[in-house]
């Protein structure tokens with residue numbers, strides 16, 4: 027294994043050297059994530075964690091989430107280290123955060139157990155549809171962030187530019203791709219994984235399967251109200267087509283959407 031250089035005159039030099047060393051990764055996109063990988067930044071973020079506000083606001087985009095995923099994914103921080111730090115900081119108020127750390131631990135254990143099988147649907151679809159009913163490739167308009175649908179274009183661009191999305195953004199983008207565009211979860215999972223700075227086969231592919239229903243008891247869906255709730259009213263799924271014509275296919279109950287989308 028070659029030893030990668032560590033000393034650079036500037037961040038631009040670092041980016042250029044790594045783009046040359048990893049051409050396949052560089053070909054995915056030339057955006058440079060604003061998230062810094064160094065241990066000092068990880069320690070700063072860990073010290074800034076607020077377990078109480080986290081529990082109250084974690085489901086809102088812009089809420090007090092930790093943004094520790096990239097450091098956990100790459101071994102800069104250990105799960106147990108984060109658990110111990112947040113329990114010491116807030117002995118009676120860190121349950122929610124510790125339980126979320128548990129999801130990472132769980133997905134790592136499933137990955138260790140299933141290995142390469144995480145690339146296949148682990149259980150049957152509960153949508154009434156079959157594997158073959160789902161397209162094997164990502165739609166070009168989604169990849170280009172040109173669907174005309176407010177949250178999709180904004181969040182795809184954010185993923186491509188920064189390599190990180192809030193959990194609600196990941197869930198809703200995955201549900202949009204799989205259920206509203208009828209694309210196989212694996213195509214979506216591979217795409218998102220390639221762009222994430224915390225990209226992890228366990229957490230990512232199993233979460234996509236959870237959304238799809240091949241690793242859960244029912245498919246995950248959302249509607250316009252759910253989008254508005256997590257985005258503080260910024261997005262509701264309005265789609266703007268040529269000539270500024272607007273419609274909102276998400277402005278229905280999830281039961282109505284399920285009846286329309288699933289067999």
Ligand SMILES: Cc1cc2nc3c(=O)[nH]c(=O)nc-3n(C[C@H](O)[C@H](O)[C@H](O)COP(=O)(O)OP(=O)(O)OC[C@H]3O[C@@H](n4cnc5c(N)ncnc54)[C@H](O)[C@@H]3O)c2cc1C
Nearest residue numbers: 091092093094095127129130193196197225226229230233
């Ligand atoms: C479709 C989809 C794809 C995902 N892909 C990844 C991925 O590739 N890598 C990844 O680390 N996480 C993934 N997640 C899980 C979760 O979205 C991220 O871990 C979380 O958003 C990272 O932000 P944070 O560190 O601020 O999380 P916080 O909410 O602050 O949570 C702290 C830590 O707990 C763990 N955690 C929290 N929620 C989850 C969860 N639902 N599942 C697993 N671990 C969790 C993470 O390690 C996270 O860093 C995915 C979720 C979905 C729905």
